[in-house]
Amino acid sequence: MKLVILGATGSIGTQALEVVEELKGRYDIEVAGISGNRNIKLLEEQIRKYRPKFAAVPEEALAAELQHLVADTDCKILSGQEGLCYLAAETGADMVLSAIVGFAGLVPTLRAVEAGIDIALANKETLVTAGSIFTKAIAKNKVRLLPVDSEHCAIFQSLKAGKSQEIHKILLTASGGPFFGKKREELLHITKAQALKHPNWSMGAKITIDSATLMNKGLEVMEAKWLFDVEIDDIEVVVQRESIIHSMVEFADHSVIAQMSKPSMKHPIQYAFTYPDRLVAKEDRVDFAALGKLTFYAPDEETFRCLALAKQAGRQGGIMPTVLNAANEVAVDGFLRDSIGFLEIAERVESEMAAWTNHQDPTLEELIAIDGEIRSKGL
Ligand code: NDP
16 A cells, blocks of 8 residues: 655654554555655654655745755655645555644645545544535545544444444543643643643644643544534533543444544554554553543533534534634644633634634635634734
């Protein structure tokens, strides 16, 4: 299989390259192309190790720098949005792993779909912001869409136990994040360092903050709606503190089917790569006796407003999920730069949503313009 990794220098991208390495000799994957954003030093190392024919970075100056660093290899360096799209759609890939963070991942992923290439989707923002456009393109081009988000991979696997018309509800699990059980007063002075310390997962900065605010779970509710063609209110978020159950499906006969494994993104990444086959994994097995118990709670949507806001945007549809997503990306960036406090993230998102009049069936160009407008306003 020929693989292109969009976002190869990130948390998902680097773990995907480790999976490629671990599968060597059992399931050979040729890394045809990789992309990054600012970390060209790591891209250089990856180019030397995996020998892709193409690599891309958005910024021209960094692309030129990278070209200079790898001048002794035969890797062609591409730049700009066109470069990312060319990498995704025109370099002979059988599968694109979409692992850029944020709205920036949408257009290159869509181009790959339009070129008929299978997608392993980590970039949830693609489905959140352009779910209707993206799922139509998937159907039209008959490509396989394999979820890499661990919860959606779990649902995808659990759904194999029944028919889609037999689904009663989806139980989307959440770890609860680092501030589980805390109330608003206790979150007033949360620091960036505290929010970046996730109890169970090691991830990129943006998704780690989204996990702390529960926005990540809200984005995942919308992602599940599009992936599995269910209504927002047929998805129930359940806090599963140990992150062993990655999600569940309850069928009409009240049977609940769950997927469990140790919390590692390598499981869903490998499953997407080798699907429909299951290969021996390097990761540890769950030792249930050592684990002792699994604990469940309802999420606190009053304290963690972002989850409620995301569900609201999901129910409203139209441009609202894009508005919510862009406002959240701006606010999280502001929090990471110490410009706003933790609780202000939800406040910023809520006031941005209130400033827009919704309409249904926006075009891709409209969504890009809305995202750009909110970003250019900044905080
Ligand atoms: P990281 O921040 O670790 O990595 C993001 C990647 O995208 C990097 O390669 C980065 O390049 C690149 N990038 C950042 N901004 C841009 C841009 N404007 N244009 C092009 N490339 C860009 O993120 P994660 O790996 O944590 O997450 C990636 C996606 O996967 C997200 O959508 C996230 O929600 C999803 N996901 C992540 C999980 C995880 O465990 N990490 C779990 C489930 C889903 P560089 O580093 O060179 O700057």
